[in-house]
Amino acid sequence: MPTSSPLSRLSADGPVRDGIPDHGRVPRYYAVKVELLAVIAELGEGSALPTERELCERFEVSRATVRQAVGELVLEGRLSRRQGSGTYVAPPKLVQPLALVSYTEGLRRQGIRPGRTLITLERRAAGTGLAADLRIEPDSEVLHLERVLLADDERVGLESTFLRADKFPTLLDDFDPEQSLYAHLRDELGVVFDGAEERVETVLATPREALLIGTNPALPMLLMHRVSWGPDGEPFERVRSLYRGDRLSFVTRLSRVE
Template sequence: MSAAAFPSRPDRVVDGPTPKHAQLREILRHAVERELPPGSPIPSERELAERYQVSRLTVRSAIGKLVEEGLLSRVRGKGTFTASRRMELQLYLMSFTDDMRRRGLEPTTEVLGTTTEVPPAATANALGLAEGAAALRLKRLRRADGIPLAVERGWYHPVRVAGLFELDLTRSLYAQLAEQDIRLDHAWQTVWAESADKETARLLGIRTGSPLLVFRRVSSMAGAPVEDMTSWYRGDHYQVTMQLDRSSPDSGNPAKHGGTR
């Protein structure tokens, strides 16, 4: 994409109290957020330097900040592109498969491992298991249109979903469980932020230390806990929006349902 074709306001980078890299960053931000569709290439460092009469170091600094914010992404050997818009993570009980299809995306699942083992104390408490009792453990990688979006590590009650490992674990578990009249109808969910460790970064195709949104969900059927799932979502593809009302907090206590934060 040539600099001449790059849409932007008729701004100039000028001498003044605001550093030039900050001025250029805001010019580029305006173009990225309001004028360019996701996946659009932006001009090269050389073209931007010539267009705005600044050094390539200034351009590199402005672009680097927007990459850190997730508005731009660098592709080795190809250039810099506007990033995909972040998807809203819906705060209601829905499977990943249904959520992606609702957005018009094709979900796929890779099973990374299944075991039967004794869970951590917090999970045993969440699932209502006796101390030392084993649970079913499932780890999966979730993709949409081929892009890795989330790593899931779930624990399941060994009696209430005893046939879990006999299901097609590459498909929606909720849909298959519903076919067996196991319908998850309630969940407590806790959200926090983490930096990606080496293994999670490798699975998601991102750098170690990249921001992640982490969701821990304890789901139940008719009051009986069935699933304790923790999901690590890519921070560059997701955001969470909540409506807050000024009112007294509910008397419910998430901690007794397995919440940890």
């Protein structure tokens, strides 16, 4: 009678089933990955993962197999590496709504303290692409606000906002860049956000972006482009938001179209 390996119980039903290719053989690294998910659940947030050597002995696999399994879990945000310290169970991802609410409001609803670090605050010419989105001339002035986004002091994203300068001539003088821009526009300037078009895609951060966010350039990022307009239908804002794919997810509610 053949002996079963520590991973044999994964070859039938359960999460590993999703990783079985058509030929029916479970990739070794994937079986280890599923076992590690159980280990992560037992350890809990912030706990250190056993060493590579311990995991190799536990699962009877090579270091290369363990590294591939752990690497995927790091990319997915289940684990986090700390240089010179080890690998740890990551906290749950932050959830942001795909709706006309600010970054600040989205985090506060989850009991998380939002924050921002100012990188750029300037006036500049719109240029061709931005002008087309905001329906202005390429040489028209826009306000540019670039900030690193924080969640409980952890860097999680980089946001670059462009606003029509003719709509907000005193904004750079009155606005505190560490506060919510949407709250200032709404409460201080009476701006009404009537609608927006948003596009989401996955990208890799540029070297500059990775340095500002404090992340690995090879880590997948979520990139969001938004153009917002008021009740008159005229666009006044374009936002480019880059978020760490291992720390944020997005949710929206859909209704049936008749």
